[in-house]
Amino acid sequence: MEYAVIFGLIIVALGFAAFLARNVLALETGTEAMRKISDAIKEGAEAFLRRQNTTIAYLAVALAALIFILYAFVRTPGINDPVKDPRTLALVTVISFLLGAACSVASGYIGMWISIRTNIRTASAALTSLNGALQAALRGGAVAGLLVVALSLLGVAGLFAIVSLLKITEMSKIPLLIAGYGFGASFVALFAQLGGGIYTKAADVGADLVGKVEAGIPEDDPRNPAVIADLVGDNVGDCAGRGADLFESMAAENIGALILASSLFAANATAFEKSQQLGVLLYPLVVGAFGLLASIVGVMVVRTDEKSDPMKALNRGFYVTCLLATAGFFVASKWLLASTAAPNAYLSFFACGVVGILTSLAFVFITQYYTEYRYRPVRSIADASQTGPATNVIMGIAVGLESTAIPVVVIAIAVLTSYYLGMNSGFAKAGLFGTAAATMGMLGTAGYILAMDTFGPITDNAGGIVEMSEQPDDVREKTDRLDAVGNTTKALTKGYAVGSAALAAFLLFSAYMDEVRSYWPFTYGPTLERIDLAKPEVFIGGMVGAMLVMLFASLAIKAVGAVAQDVITEVRRQFRSNPGIMKGTSKPDYGHCVDIVTRGALKQMVLPGALVVLTPIIVGIVFRQVYLSQGMTANSATGAEVVGGLLLIGTIVGILMALFLNNGGGAWDNAKKYIETGAHGGKRSDAHKAAVVGDTVGDPFKDTAGPSLHVLIKLLATITLVMAPLFI
Secondary structure (H helix, E strand, O other), X not given: OHHHHHHHHHHHHHHHHHHHHHHHHOOOOOXXXXXXXXXXXXXXXXXXXXXXXXXXXXXXXXXXXXXXXXXXXXXXXXXXXXXXXXXXXXXXXXXXXXXXXHHHHHHHHHHHHHHHHHHHHHHHHOOOOHHHHHHHHHHHHHHHHHHHHHHHHHHHHHXXXXXXXXXXXXXXXXXXXXXXXXXXXXXXXHHXXXXXXXXXXHHHHHHHHHHHHHHOOOOOOOOOOOHHHHHHHHXXXXXXXXXXXXXXXXXXXXXXXXXHHHHHHHHOOOOOOHHHHHHHXXXXXXXXXXXXXXXXHHHHOOOOOOOOOHHHHHHHHHHHHHHHHHHHHHHHHHHHOOOOOOOOHHHHHHHHHHHHHHHHHHHHHHHHHHHOOOOHHHHHHHHHHHHOHHHHHHHHHHHHHHOOHHHHHHHHHHHHHHHHHXXXXXXXOOHHHHHHHHHHHHHOOHHHHHHHHHHHHHHHHHHXXXXXXXOXXXXXXXXXXXXXXXXXXXXXXHHHHHXXXXXXXXXXXXXXXXXXXXXXXXXXXXXXXXXXXXXXXXXXXXXXXXXXXXXXXXXXXXXXXXXXXXXXXXXXXXXXXXXXXXXXXXXXXXXXXHHHHHHHHHHHOHXXXXXXXXXXHHHHHHHHHHHHHOOOOOOOOOHHHHHHXXXXXXXXXXXHHHHHHHHHHHHHHHHXXXXXXXXXXXXXXXXXXXHHHHHHHHHHHHHHHHHHHXXXXXXXXXXXXXXXXXXX
16 A cells, blocks of 8 residues: 555656646747757757766766675675675665666756756746746746656655565665665765756856956846856756755655664564554655645646736745645654554654654745845845945855854754654654654655746746847846746755755764664674764764865865856957957857866866765775774774764764855845845946855855755765665
């Protein structure tokens, strides 16, 4: 029955996504001039993603080979292994890894594919109706959102079912065996988000600094040689990158929740019927499937009129999704976690899910407060712009740092509340599963959230198409309104992503500790129950984790700067060598800028990505050897404990750094937009020029390093889940 519900709702979601895609693709594609611009964006985006995926494929195959060798030939098999034959264990782990990687690539491609076809249709719809353009953009985004979440659930549930049918291990150990799926998804998502983020911000910075500041031409002006590269970047960064990001969030957190669900059943075997084991293990996937249904309804209720604020319509859809996801959580909890030994336990876990949903709402409101120009933080940056770029940058950094405080309080309340609800549920050792339920609650709205995220680049592209094809001012006014909303939805989804990453980090850390205990050899004495930072080896591991976050963010931001310099040089060269571009008598060479950014982004993404993947593996293996060489004394630390310290501190620093980068960058962006509404002298004023500089500083913060850190946090956890047997 559990499989029927999961796969049935996945089929419903896939069918509805196909219906929406057909509906959107049947819309008008506008004028010939609009289609030429759209085709150029489509060509550039597909070329970049094709080259990026080829690079990622080579890296994934190399890593898969390394995993197989380490598992099959280097590691000493243990009596607690889920599969006794090391080669079988290696093979299943590698297959899970490659399947997760392939599905993550597909998720990114799906997001971009629908976006680059919906942008022209949204622009065309804006010729006649704001509501038509709003619905086209959101429904195009919903195709990506529903397909990505459905694909994530399908991969985990399908892999679980196949391994179960093969009967190569007992059901309780299947989650440990398929942990590679989450690692594969996170591995691809890191490179997709990082490569796409470098591309989009390098193009954006290059286009803005030369176009707006030096040449004094408007955004998306067809005379700017980097404008097509900028529009392509919206798709490969915000669509393909974020699609892979949210896919790996669902995949990694579902795997972690399955591991904790298995432990919950094992600790309460007498409280459940034996027949309930499958239901308890699949509870996280059932909750996710109900969330898909909630997202479908949420998307369909969104509509507005010509004078209303489109953001209110999108918020209404989100609230409906939250309410229906809450109802689905109750049904799943009552059905799968009912127990005569603890008759009210299901209500405790339902309450944990509600905590997760409320946490997602809290992060949306917090992000709005720090990134919308209606509120104090953004306006304080705009005010500081009146005295120049330096004070704008100082205030932006201060706002970004301030924005970490309230989210930490919210995360603390969510973790403690869900933990104690689980502890007092009536089940033994259920506190950690309570935090897993809260994480599942937060992810219950993921389909709608990704739809809102993809809405942003679609409307941004639609505005660019309208501007470059020289449509009437009233049409540009409609797309500008949608673009402003799209900037807000992109900021909100970043807040949601870092919030879910924070909750998931605790879940995945708990799953890591649970896995270490499962593999722990009796020769080491008592199992590892806690991470002791007082041990020098563990303290060093924690410092390495913190350093890794800082160094990764530095490399990501420097990569944007390096590629942007090449773009700026090229745009200046074209303006200098071809004066007809500025006069409007000749066309710029858009393709050369696209090629520069493509080559630069692919080159620059490899080092920071490899650093994140290899560091925890090297630390774990090196300190395992140190532990063995010291005679396995009680005062020394195993490689698993040292990596636990790296994971713990790296996660904490990563969450704070991501909040700072996301909110600081978003605040800079909207301070500029606030001035463009006419405040402090409006466009082309000194305050506006200062705000453009601040926005440029914030671009790699909010669209490259910040979003990539969401993935890094979960990648560290999934690497350690897969590699844990090698550290013990």
